[in-house]
Amino acid sequence: MRMGFIDRSGAVFLALVGLAALLVPAANLLLPETSALHVPTYAVSLMGKYLAYALLALSLDLVWGYCGILSLGHGAFFALGGYAMGMHLMRQIGPRGVYGHPVLPDFMVFLNWKELPWYWHGFDWFPFAALMVLAVPGLLAFAFGWLAFRSRVTGVYLSIITQAMTFALMLAFFRNDMGLGGNNGLTDFKDLLGFPVQAQGTRVALFVLTALALALGYVVARHMVTSTYGKVLVAIRDAEARTRFLGYRVESFKLVAFTVSAMMAGVAGALYVPQVGIINPSEFSPANSIEAVIWVAVGGRGTLVGAALGAVVVNFSKTWLTGALPELWLFALGALFVVVTLYLPKGIVGTLAGLAARRRTRHAADAGVAPQAAE
Amino acid sequence: MTGLSLTNTQLYLDGVSVTFDGFRALNNLSLAVEAGEMRAVIGPNGAGKTTMMDVITGRTRPDTGDVFFGGMVDLTILDEAEIAALGIGRKFQKPTVFESHTVADNICLALKDERTPFSALFGARNRIARERIDAVLARVRLLDHRSRPAAELSHGQKQWLEIGMLLAQDPKLLLVDEPVAGMTDAETEDTAVLLRDIARDRSVVVVEHDMAFVRALDCKVTVLHEGSVLAEGSIDAVSADERVVEVYLGR
Numbered sequence: 168m169r170m171g172f173i174d175r176s177g178a179v180f181l182a183l184v185g186l187a188a189l190l191v192p193a194a195n196l197l198l199p200e201t202s203a204l205h206v207p208t209y210a211v212s213l214m215g216k217y218l219a220y221a222l223l224a225l226s227l228d229l230v231w232g233y234c235g236i237l238s239l240g241h242g243a244f245f246a247l248g249g250y251a252m253g254m255h256l257m258r259q260i261g262p263r264g265v266y267g268h269p270v271l272p273d274f275m276v277f278l279n280w281k282e283l284p285w286y287w288h289g290f291d292w293f294p295f296a297a298l299m300v301l302a303v304p305g306l307l308a309f310a311f312g313w314l315a316f317r318s319r320v321t322g323v324y325l326s327i328i329t330q331a332m333t334f335a336l337m338l339a340f341f342r343n344d345m346g347l348g349g350n351n352g353l354t355d356f357k358d359l360l361g362f363p364v365q366a367q368g369t370r371v372a373l374f375v376l377t378a379l380a381l382a383l384g385y386v387v388a389r390h391m392v393t394s395t396y397g398k399v400l401v402a403i404r405d406a407e408a409r410t411r412f413l414g415y416r417v418e419s420f421k422l423v424a425f426t427v428s429a430m431m432a433g434v435a436g437a438l439y440v441p442q443v444g445i446i447n448p449s450e451f452s453p454a455n456s457i458e459a460v461i462w463v464a465v466g467g468r469g470t471l472v473g474a475a476l477g478a479v480v481v482n483f484s485k486t487w488l489t490g491a492l493p494e495l496w497l498f499a500l501g502a503l504f505v506v507v508t509l510y511l512p513k514g515i516v517g518t519l520a521g522l523a524a525r526r527r528t529r530h531a532a533d534a535g536v537a538p539q540a541a542e
Numbered sequence: 543m544t545g546l547s548l549t550n551t552q553l554y555l556d557g558v559s560v561t562f563d564g565f566r567a568l569n570n571l572s573l574a575v576e577a578g579e580m581r582a583v584i585g586p587n588g589a590g591k592t593t594m595m596d597v598i599t600g601r602t603r604p605d606t607g608d609v610f611f612g613g614m615v616d617l618t619i620l621d622e623a624e625i626a627a628l629g630i631g632r633k634f635q636k637p638t639v640f641e642s643h644t645v646a647d648n649i650c651l652a653l654k655d656e657r658t659p660f661s662a663l664f665g666a667r668n669r670i671a672r673e674r675i676d677a678v679l680a681r682v683r684l685l686d687h688r689s690r691p692a693a694e695l696s697h698g699q700k701q702w703l704e705i706g707m708l709l710a711q712d713p714k715l716l717l718v719d720e721p722v723a724g725m726t727d728a729e730t731e732d733t734a735v736l737l738r739d740i741a742r743d744r745s746v747v748v749v750e751h752d753m754a755f756v757r758a759l760d761c762k763v764t765v766l767h768e769g770s771v772l773a774e775g776s777i778d779a780v781s782a783d784e785r786v787v788e789v790y791l792g793r
């Protein structure tokens with residue numbers, strides 16, 4: 168493996184994520200509640216949620232920023248990962264549900280079901296659930312991508328069918344007979360790997376795990392985009408036909424990126440669910456996927472770091488604004504998107520990188536001129 | 543493949559027809575190019591020159607007709623990537639390079655080597671020797687520009703970069719669509735020299751409108767008109783052909 172594929176902005180990003188993983192727990196666990204720097208536990212989970220969104224944005228940037236696949240359905244992979252984790256958490260409840268059934272989750276008892284549907288088997292075992300967090304989104308993305316990329320569906324048409332995919336899944340998950348909790352979804356979780364999900368220590372640990380997952384996701388994505396594979400992705404994005412005539416199997420390259428990306432989104436969803444305490448079909452809503460696209464656009468498409476940053480910045484603003492002026496949020500999001508598209512087409516990070524590059528060339532030019540002037 | 547092809551034909555088209563919405567872009571086109579031969583293809587706008595290249599490279603499927611490569615391989619059932627892997631490289635009419643990649647990376651991506659996602663992620667594709675890239679860049683005179691983004695190159699330099707990408711592919715057959723469009727006279731002359739040099743050990747089919755350039759290529763010329771071959775022969779012979787003068791040269 169090549170070393171040195173992490174550039175300066177990547178190093179800063181990893182350092183910040185690492186710092187957050189150290190300081191936030193410290194500020195929560197070590198500082199007294201009276202301290203001005205104390206971070207309350209609910210805020211730890213809130214930040215954990217932002218980091219899960221950041222991982223989702225990163226996964227989206229891998230396909231959109233580098234390969235030009237504008238997925239308007241990435242929320243579906245996130246939600247599927249979340250459901251896989253939610254199913255495990257449901258099974259962990261055991262006989263402690265409201266109805267006290269030894270095996271069946273409450274909603275199944277309520278629906279008068281007599282036994283666990285086949286697809287719920289195995290989810291009580293954490294390693295299996297963890298595997299499903301990767302496998303379910305991964306397999307869906309593989310099947311979807313195999314059909315779409317082989318038939319050479321691109322551009323707007325591809326975006327529309329990804330949107331249709333998440334919409335169809337939302338409708339399906341709303342149905343009670345899917346056996347996944349219908350419109351209430353999965354909730355009332357008790358514990359995860361023996362730790363109570365509401366407990367302070369568990370919440371802090373989940374935050375740290377999310378930060379680590381984000382860092383790992385970044386390293387994986389960065390390795391992909393800096394390898395020749397990533398160069399082929401960009402080649403496909405810029406001139407797909409040319410790439411084919413060079414002998415590259417464009418559909419295979421897209422399929423790998425799409426599948427890896429979906430698995431990352433699934434991990435993000437799985438980390439999100441225990442921190443917010445619920446997963447329901449609204450996570451599949453098309454609007455969620457579109458919001459994720461806005462995060463990436465705001466932060467800077469094709470920069471990875473920018474995508475993660477955009478997710479955190481936009482969601483932080485959302486929390487703040489929905490608290491202060493709830494009616495305004497959607498307008499603010501729309502306005503943000505318009506402003507970024509018009510004035511910062513490269514997003515925050517892309518624009519900063521552009522400025523830095525220009526300053527470097529100017530310095531280089533100054534340095535080049537100076538000796539001549541001395542002559 | 544048995545390698546028992548009786549002729550020395552590298553590329554063989556016979557009775558190829560292509561129809562777009564009722565319009566015959568290629569009409570019973572037949573053409574044979576020998577191994578190691580350079581061939582110029584001329585003809586008025588819309589004669590079907592680019593469409594012929596589309597058929598050879600798998601972008602367009604012919605309605606009827608045979609297209610064979612190396613005497614044995616039926617190109618009409620293969621896709622673009624398979625055809626490229628056989629050793630057919632193509633330069634587009636509108637220069638198409640990877641604008642956001644550096645000049646060196648453009649060549650690197652084109653170099654003959656494994657092309658699977660796996661090798662690109664972990665394997666040989668990441669260990670392409672700099673010398674291989676630079677050898678190609680030297681040949682198309684872009685060595686001094688190796689670290690620049692391709693988007694910054696002049697039009698003529700992009701044409702050369704694309705020819706360099708073809709060279710890097712090391713194909714048996716090069717299809718070159720209007721390589722000197724938008725070039726200065728000096729660049730045009732250099733391109734003729736370069737292509738003749740390339741044609742020493744492979745087959746090259748060049749489509750071009752610039753007659754001075756075609757003359758400089760000094761090879762057999764095929765004149766296309768309305769999707770079929772109107773005339774074939776030396777540049778002097780076809781220039782003297784009345785029908786050619788009427789439909790093309792005399793415009």
Ligand SMILES: Nc1ncnc2c1ncn2[C@@H]1O[C@H](COP(=O)(O)OP(=O)(O)OP(=O)(O)O)[C@@H](O)[C@H]1O
Pocket residue numbers: 562563567585586587588589590591592593594635
């Ligand atoms: N995909 C397509 N759909 C419909 N018509 C097409 C298509 N491709 C080519 N044509 C038509 O087929 C005819 C032949 O086009 P082609 O591009 O092969 O001509 P050409 O000889 O390369 O011309 P030029 O010298 O202008 O490049 C033209 O009339 C063109 O409009």
Ligand SMILES: [Mg+2]
Pocket residue numbers: 591592593635719
């Ligand atoms: Mg043409």
